[in-house]
Amino acid sequence: xxxxTIRRLxxxxxxxxxxxLIVFSLAxxxxxxxxxxxxxxxxPLPQATIxxxxxxxxxxxxxxxxFALYLSNAIRFDxxxxxxxDRPVIEIIGQGFPYSAQLGVQALLVALMFSLPLGVISAxxxxxxxxxxxxxxxxxxxxxxxxxxxxxxxxxxxxxxHLLPFVGWSTxxxxxxPTAILSLGAMAFLTRITRASMLEAIRQDYVRTARxxxxxxxxxxxxxxxxxxxxxxxxxxxxxxxxxxxFSIPGIGxxxxxxxxxxxxxxxxxxxxxxxxxxxxxxxxxxxxxxIVDPRIRFDR
Amino acid sequence: xxxxxxSPGQTRALxxxxxxxxxxxxxxxxxxxxxxxxxxxxxxxxxxxFVVIAILAPFIAPRDPIQQTTANALAxxxxxxxxxxxxxxxxxxxxxxxxxxxxxxxxxxxSLWVGFIPVSLIFLIGVSVGMLAGYNGGWVDNLLMRxxxxxxxxxxxxxxxxxxxxxxxxxxxxLGGGLVLMFVAIALVNWVGMARLVRGQVLSLKxxxxxxxxxxxxxxxxxxMVRHLFPNVLAPVIVSVAFGIPSAMLAEATLSFFxxxxxxxxxTWGVMINEGFxxxxxxxxxxxxxxxxxxxxxLAFTFVGDGLRDALDPRMKT
Numbered sequence: 001x002x003x004x005t006i007r008r009l010x011x012x013x014x015x016x017x018x019x020x021l022i023v024f025s026l027a028x029x030x031x032x033x034x035x036x037x038x039x040x041x042x043x044p045l046p047q048a049t050i051x052x053x054x055x056x057x058x059x060x061x062x063x064x065x066x067f068a069l070y071l072s073n074a075i076r077f078d079x080x081x082x083x084x085x086d087r088p089v090i091e092i093i094g095q096g097f098p099y100s101a102q103l104g105v106q107a108l109l110v111a112l113m114f115s116l117p118l119g120v121i122s123a124x125x126x127x128x129x130x131x132x133x134x135x136x137x138x139x140x141x142x143x144x145x146x147x148x149x150x151x152x153x154x155x156x157x158x159x160x161x162h163l164l165p166f167v168g169w170s171t172x173x174x175x176x177x178p179t180a181i182l183s184l185g186a187m188a189f190l191t192r193i194t195r196a197s198m199l200e201a202i203r204q205d206y207v208r209t210a211r212x213x214x215x216x217x218x219x220x221x222x223x224x225x226x227x228x229x230x231x232x233x234x235x236x237x238x239x240x241x242x243x244x245x246x247f248s249i250p251g252i253g254x255x256x257x258x259x260x261x262x263x264x265x266x267x268x269x270x271x272x273x274x275x276x277x278x279x280x281x282x283x284x285x286x287x288x289x290x291x292i293v294d295p296r297i298r299f300d301r
Numbered sequence: 302x303x304x305x306x307x308s309p310g311q312t313r314a315l316x317x318x319x320x321x322x323x324x325x326x327x328x329x330x331x332x333x334x335x336x337x338x339x340x341x342x343x344x345x346x347x348x349x350x351f352v353v354i355a356i357l358a359p360f361i362a363p364r365d366p367i368q369q370t371t372a373n374a375l376a377x378x379x380x381x382x383x384x385x386x387x388x389x390x391x392x393x394x395x396x397x398x399x400x401x402x403x404x405x406x407x408x409x410x411x412s413l414w415v416g417f418i419p420v421s422l423i424f425l426i427g428v429s430v431g432m433l434a435g436y437n438g439g440w441v442d443n444l445l446m447r448x449x450x451x452x453x454x455x456x457x458x459x460x461x462x463x464x465x466x467x468x469x470x471x472x473x474x475x476l477g478g479g480l481v482l483m484f485v486a487i488a489l490v491n492w493v494g495m496a497r498l499v500r501g502q503v504l505s506l507k508x509x510x511x512x513x514x515x516x517x518x519x520x521x522x523x524x525x526m527v528r529h530l531f532p533n534v535l536a537p538v539i540v541s542v543a544f545g546i547p548s549a550m551l552a553e554a555t556l557s558f559f560x561x562x563x564x565x566x567x568x569t570w571g572v573m574i575n576e577g578f579x580x581x582x583x584x585x586x587x588x589x590x591x592x593x594x595x596x597x598x599x600l601a602f603t604f605v606g607d608g609l610r611d612a613l614d615p616r617m618k619t
Contacts, residue, residue, distance in 0.1 A: 011450070018451045026467045143603040145551050147558055148592045151574065151581075155589060159582050238458045245559060256459070257559060260466040268463070275459055283453075 001288075008284050012277075017071075019276045020269065024070065027265050028063045070269065079273075080266035082259075089270035093252055099169055100244065100251030104236050106175065107183035111232065115187045119194025126199070134191055141188025146239055150181045150246045169249045178247045182239055186232040230286030234279050327536070327613075334612040341608020347601035355409040362403040363391075367566040370398035375584050395573070395587040396580050404568040405594055411569040412598065415483060415553040416546040422488035424542055427495025428534070432526050434496065435503025445496055452493045461486055461552055466561045478567040483556070487549050498541055502534040536613040543609050547602035554595050570595050 054060045061069075073080065079089040122131035157177060158166040165174050241253035248254065252271050259267035335341055354361065376387040376394040378401070387394070392402040434442040464486040468474045474482045506512060507530070515525050556562030557571025565572055570591035577587030 015451055019455060022451075022455075023463060026463055029467065029471075139603065139607070140600070143547075143599050144596045145555065145599065147555060147574075148595050151588060151592045154581075155585050159585060241459070241462075242555065257462070260462060261561070263467075272459060272463065276455065 110183040111186040115190035123198030138188040331612040338608040344601040344604030355413040364400040366403040366407040374398040419487035431496040431499025435500040543606035
C-alpha cells in the first residue's frame, strides 16, 4: 500500500511534465501574442513597443528555451507574472482561490445534505414513488447541462421573481444560486450512487469483508464516504469553471476562462496546472480508498 | 396424472421449438427489451424527429437564419405581448432581427454533425487501437497505457477549452466555421476512453475457449480480431457511443456558449445563448428557447443510452 502510494505520487511528476509541455506548446502555437496590435484593436501599439514588451517577458526567445525557463522557475514556485494584470500569477490565483474553494465546499455540503437521505430512502423503499422521483431527479440532474439549468434558474429567480441576485459573489444571497446549481450535478450523481451502495450494503458483503479485515468501524464509514465523494469532487472542480463564468464569480475558474481569451500565457499555465494537480490528487485519493474498501483490488501485481 | 405418451413426431416438434427459440440472437433480444422500455422509445422518437429536422432544415426553415433585419429586432414569440409580436417571426427574433425559429432549426444540423462525426472518429480509432493493444499486448499496449495516463490527467473540458481557444484563429480553426477543429478536438480528448474500454474487454475475452479454439485451428490474429473479438466487444461499445453523442453535443454547446466554439454567424444553440445573453434580462426568449432545445435533445439521447445499456446488458441494470 505504501509502496503503491509512493509510486503513484512519483508518477505524478512525469504526468504533470507532459501536461505542462502540451499546454505550453499549445498556448505558444497559437497565432498572435497578448501585445499584438490585433488584440488591442482600439489602440494599436507601435511595433517597437511590442518588441520591447516581447523582450521584457521573454516571448522573443525560442519556445523550448521559454519552457525550460518556465519549468526551472516553477520548481521554485515562481510561476511568472501575468501579462495582462502585471502581478505574480501566484498572487492572482491566491486571491481567486478562496472564492472557488468556498463555492466548491458549499456545493459539496449541499449535495451531501440532500443526496444521502434521498438515496437511502429510495433504496429502502425501492420502486416506490419516492424512489422513482429521485431516480428521475438523478437522471435530469446529470443529463441537463449545468449552464442550461443555470440559465433557467437565473430567469425564474433572478429576472422574473427578482428574488436572488445572479452577478458576482459579494453577499450571502449571491451565493445561493451558484451553489445550488453547482451542487445539482453532484447531488444527482451522489443520489444514484448512495441508492446503489445502500442496495448493496443491505446485502452487506463488502461491509462484512471490510470489518473482517480488522478495519475499525470509523475507517469503514470514512472510506465509504470518500469512495462516493471522490468522483463527485472531480466533477465539482471542472463544473465550477462553468458556474463561475455564468455568474461572474471572481474565482480561479473565471481566471482560467479570461486568461485563455486574453492569451495570458503565465496565467493559463498557472490555473491549468493547479486544476491538473487538484484532479490528479482527487483521483489518487479515490483509488487509494478503493483499495481500503475493497480488498479484491490489488495494487502490487 | 396419467403418463403422457409422446409420439416421436411430437418430441421432434418440441426439439425444433427449442432450437427455434435459441436462434433468437443477442441483438434481437436486445431490440425486444429496448422496445418494452417506454423512456427509451420516447427518446428514440425525439431523436428521430431531431434527425429529420436537421436533414430537412433548408426546406422547413421559414427564413434565412443569418439574414439580419434590424427593423424587426427583438420581436416576441407568438405567445408574447401582442404589440411586440410579428407574424413573420413565430418564435420571435433576436437583437439583430434574425428569425429564432429558423436559427433553432439550422442549429440542429450543427448539433447532429458534432454528435456523429467525432463519435465516429472515436469509434474507429478507439476500437482499432483497443483491439490491437488488448490482443497483441507489447509496445502498442504499453504506449496506449502511457498515453492514457497522461490524457486522464488532463481535465477534459479544460483541455477542450484550451485547444479551441488557442487554435480557433489559425487556418485549421477556420475550416467549416470552426466545426473541423471541434471534431478533432473532441475526438482527441475522448478516443482514449474507448480504447481503454475495448482493451479491457479484449483482455478478458482472449482467454476464453472460443478464441483459443479459433487459434487452435490456425485462424490468423486479424481474422480472430475481426470475426470473433469485434462482435463480442460491440455491446459495451454501442452503449459508450450512445452516451458519447450527447456528451459531444454538450461540449459544443458549452464551448459556443463561452464564445470559443463554433464561429458566428453559423447558428448553433450554444452560439444563440451566447449572443442572446446580452439582452437576457429584458428579452429572455432568444436564450430560453435554445436552452430548452438543448435540454430536450440531451434528455432524449440519455434515455436512449440508458435503454440501450439495460437492453444489451441486463446485468448492469440498477
